[in-house]
Amino acid sequence: MPQATFQVDQEIYREKISTAIIRHNYPFMFVEHEGIRDLHSFLNPTVKPITRNTAKSDVLKLYKRERDKLKHVIESIPSRICLTSDLWSSIATDGYLALTAHYVDENWILQKKILSFHHMPPPHSGPILVEKRHLSLTDTLFCGGEFFHVRCGAHILNLIVQAGLKVIDEAVNKIRESVKYVRVSEGRKIKFAECIAQLSLSCSKKVCQDVPTRWNYTYLMIDGALMYRRAFDQLQLIDVHFKTCPSDDEWVKVENIAKFLKPFYDITTLFSGFHYPTANLYFHGVWKIQMLIKEEIRNSCDAISSMAKQMKEKFDKYWECYSVVLSFAIILDPRYKLQFVEFCFKKLYPATYVDRVKFIRDKLYMLFEEYMCLSSISTSNQSSVACASGGDNIGDEMDEFDIYESQHYGLTRNKSQLDLFLEEQKFDRKQDLDILTYWKANKLRYLELALMARDILSIPITTVASESAFSIGSQILNKYRSSIVPKNAEALLCTRDWLYEKGNIKFSNEDEEDEELAEDFESIITTLKNSSNDSHSSFS
Structure with a gap:
């Protein structure tokens, strides 16, 4: 047996065990398996084996630590957060609701994080998922919640x-x-x-x-x-x-x-x-x-x-x-803008396309005005301080400058950021464009419009990212672990998402299901040819 040359840090060892359980979906009791304990002891005799209850406790501790980190991240992001939710039943017919956050981070990269995976007692009906009265009462939604609910594409x-x-x-x-x-x-x-x-x-x-x-x-x-x-x-x-x-x-x-x-x-x-x-x-x-x-x-x-x-x-x-709010997203793509919406509606509804385009345009401007109002509220205090310290004559001179600019340079200064963006020449439609990179590069030109674009572009087209939680859930709550308590299931699922999924939305069990449903006959033909060649070789 090799001699250990150092003392194992028991805290690090236990955290490694926790991350292995989370990442590879090991049962808690695997830490008590004789073979595992024997292996760890062989590698270093100073290792102190742990029980399944200790493993559960360590997983919950890691979950709480990562949850606090995620809270800090979400509090610091400059954009709004989109939420998707979906219901799922485990193999034991227990109901679970997955809540997933979608947002654009400080680097203008689209992110998704599972926020919770809660046990949900019946009834499991659709209206529960679209209930928004409590949000409307607190006045937290843009345009009175008009763009709150989006169906899964x-x-x-x-x-x-x-x-x-x-x-x-x-x-x-x-x-x-x-x-x-x-x-x-x-x-x-x-x-x-x-x-x-x-x-x-x-x-x-x-x-x-x-x-x-x-x-x-x-x-x-x-x-x-x-x-x-x-x-x-x-x-x-x-x-x-x-x-x-x-x-x-x-x-x-x-x-x-x-x-x-x-x-x-x-x-x-x-x-x-x-x-x-x-x-x-x-x-x-x-x-x-x-x-x-x-x-x-x-x-x-x-x-x-x-x-x-x-x-x-x-x-x-x-x-x-x-979906009106998702239609805004194509308008905010510099390759298409409002002209593309008009073109599409004209092909579909020749008699009414003008009214349809006007409806979309009016809603877009209504939403943009809310962003402008929020921006003016956040800067009003700074403006008040600046005016109070500057004196009346400076304000008069700036008003005179505004009149001069309007007379000599037209009404450009009265146009909104949205007006200017829509009037700019469109990009080449065939250009391969990362739209979030575009808005990141133009955030100083269009301050409020870029904020609105950032929020709209983070709206998920589908709930596939939420449903991906159920792929992990089906591995955690399988026929061998169907009685695992909800808080442990949530800790395992959420922590795995935060640490290892990195925004990806396809999981290994989907690949396994694909393999079961598809037959690769090329491999069978190759085997037949090899067998035939071996037979000829043996005969000769």
Whole structure:
């Protein structure tokens, strides 16, 4: 046994244990496992083993310390904070509410932090999440709370597409059954892989099985199956038990469906991206969806037309009136501004686009005026002091200067920051622009407008960041730890988010679920080729 050359700092050791439990989702009792204790003692005999109760206490202590740090950070940020909330039920059917903060930090980087993960007794109804009366009474919301509530873009997209998929269930069902057939056993996988190899088909896509509640998996299933269409046809010729292969007409129908769904998939990916999307992506994405639905209603294919009609009903219910505050974000993008909103509405509503644009513009100016009022209140005391110490004659001279400037240089000085920004020449639309970097660079030119842009651009398009908490929650509150008390679950989940997630919103269990649903036939074909080569080598 190696001899220890130093005395272990027990406090540091215990903190390392706590961070390991939080980061890797170890059970508290692992500190009492004989193998773990033996390993630590081997590395340094001065280590003092701890109990599971001590481990719990240390995790809670680390949670409280990091929570205090986060409070300090939030108190110091110059922008407003957007909150998203969502409900989730654990494997034991206990309800939890995740509250997530979204903000732009002092470096103008978009951030998200889970603030709490509280146990929530029933009822678990939607109205609970949108209750805002207590906030309105304290007058803490801009414009009386008019822009307080924003719907989740990804959730609405899911509702829209699911409505369309109900129409074409029969067309997709054969694909679904065919995918299930080739994935059900090792023998069938090998037989299908042999078909792919014989036809020399590309294996750049996996054969995916869909999930009823996640329409994007249905799209991936169809898209993957289309690549292996000839292999499915070949399998039907050599396997008498394979009876669900689509006909030629059905393949064409499914191909049209895939083309129709592709833009929806792309926009869902954009809205729910791994890299945190800013709010300026919203308006253009929703407009593209509306234009697509409008065009496909007239499609000569009855299936596509029926899908589009069903989708339009859902679209009109949730998005016919675009989110006003998220529409501001595209106007504050120097590549688009108000002209883009006008262009989009004119394409959709030729008869009423002027009124729609005016409505958005008026609301934008109303919000900007609130920022100007807040700014004038915060600087009024300083101005009063300056005037009191300067004397009357200086004020008279400055008033005279104002008149001179107005007469000789026009009314530019009377224009607001928002006026000047909207009148400036737009940037090249094809330019790859980080919009937060733009506003960071122009914060001195447009003091109040930059503050407003900062707040608007931090509004999340979706609640995916909040829902990501449930990915961690499902690991913490799994079937082996379903009875963990809520305060410990919150400590584990929140501290992991603060220390290790760093704004990312995709977690390992999602990757594992993807692997379970997708079959990589390229690896099977490679194994078959290697086995064949080995056999020839042995024979020779």
